[in-house]
Amino acid sequence: MNRVPHPLIDQLADDLAPVRPMKLWHGIALVGLAAIVTIGLVEMFDGLWRGIVSGRASAFFFIANGMLGLLGAASALTVIRMAGPRVGNRHDGARWALAMFTVLPLAALVVLGLQGNLEEVTHDPYGLDCFLAASGFAVLTFAALVVWLRRGAPVAPATAGTFAGIAAGAIGSFAYGLACPLDTLAHLGTWHALPVVLGAAGGRVTVPPLVRW
Numbered sequence: 001m002n003r004v005p006h007p008l009i010d011q012l013a014d015d016l017a018p019v020r021p022m023k024l025w026h027g028i029a030l031v032g033l034a035a036i037v038t039i040g041l042v043e044m045f046d047g048l049w050r051g052i053v054s055g056r057a058s059a060f061f062f063i064a065n066g067m068l069g070l071l072g073a074a075s076a077l078t079v080i081r082m083a084g085p086r087v088g089n090r091h092d093g094a095r096w097a098l099a100m101f102t103v104l105p106l107a108a109l110v111v112l113g114l115q116g117n118l119e120e121v122t123h124d125p126y127g128l129d130c131f132l133a134a135s136g137f138a139v140l141t142f143a144a145l146v147v148w149l150r151r152g153a154p155v156a157p158a159t160a161g162t163f164a165g166i167a168a169g170a171i172g173s174f175a176y177g178l179a180c181p182l183d184t185l186a187h188l189g190t191w192h193a194l195p196v197v198l199g200a201a202g203g204r205v206t207v208p209p210l211v212r213w
Contacts, residue, residue: 022083022084022151022152024081024084027080027083027148028076028077030144030148031076031141031148031167033144034141034144035141035171035175037140038137038140038141038171038172039178041140041175042137042175042176042178042179043179046133046176046179048178049178049181051181052178056181057181057183058183060183060188061183061188064104064177064188064189064192065174065177065188065192067100067101067104068101068170068173068174068177068192068196069170069171069174070097070101071094071098071100071167071196072141072166072169072170072171072174073167073171074094074096074097075094075166075170076141076167076171077093077094078091078163078167079149079160079163079164079167080148082152082156082163083149083151083152083153083154084152085152085153085154085155091159091163094163094166098166101170101193101196104188104189104193105189105190105193107185107189108121108185108186108188108189108193109189111185112186117186120184120186121190121191124187124190124191126180126187126191127187127190127191130176130180130182130191131191131192131195133176134172134173134176134177134192135169135195136172137172137173137175137176138169138172138199139168139172141167141171142164142165142167142199142203145164145167145168146211149164149207149210149211150210154211157208157211157212158204158208160207160211161205161206161207161208162200162203162204163203164199164203164207165199165200165202165204165207166196166199166200168199168203169195169196169197169199169200170199172199173193173195173196177192180192
């Protein structure tokens with residue numbers, strides 16, 4: 001059977017080119033590499049806290065930084081999946097991880113407020129440094145997620161940007177947290193949580209223009 005020529009279809013077909021399929025594990029490997037390099041940069045510039053392996057770190061140190069690590073991993077996985085939209089693509093894992101992590105700053109505000117020690121946050125001599133450093137170390141993960149999103153076709157760029165910022169902020173704060181020996185509720189519940197808030201806001205604003213298709 002002879003095909004009837006159609007100029008419009010022929011013109012569109014001429015522009016087609018094979019593309020490399022996006023595989024989930026490629027995105028996971030990309031973000032994982034970014035996280036490992038980030039931890040290496042923390043070691044290079046600040047030095048990881050040796051008290052972690054010598055038994056001087058408290059249980060709360062591991063709990064707070066563990067929550068950051070889990071939030072970063074869950075949010076990054078959500079972003080990786082959002083780059084390839086499909087039916088039933090849910091984000092429950094990242095949402096629950098975010099809800100879990102929110103307990104940390106809320107607990108800090110409630111406990112410090114009831115104790116009348118809210119000034120412990122504002123008078124923290126290392127708080128701003130930790131916030132700025134953790135936010136800075138989030139950049140590499142954020143860039144990796146943006147690159148991955150640009151390769152794909154996210155149908156909700158604002159949501160993808162929000163989770164990309166959350167993932168980057170959490171991983172950056174987790175990585176820098178390995179160099180910070182301070183383990184008080186006031187410090188970890190505020191200054192180490194703020195990079196996540198900054199990342200969410202920044203990602204929601206900056207990512208959509210970068211991944212339009």
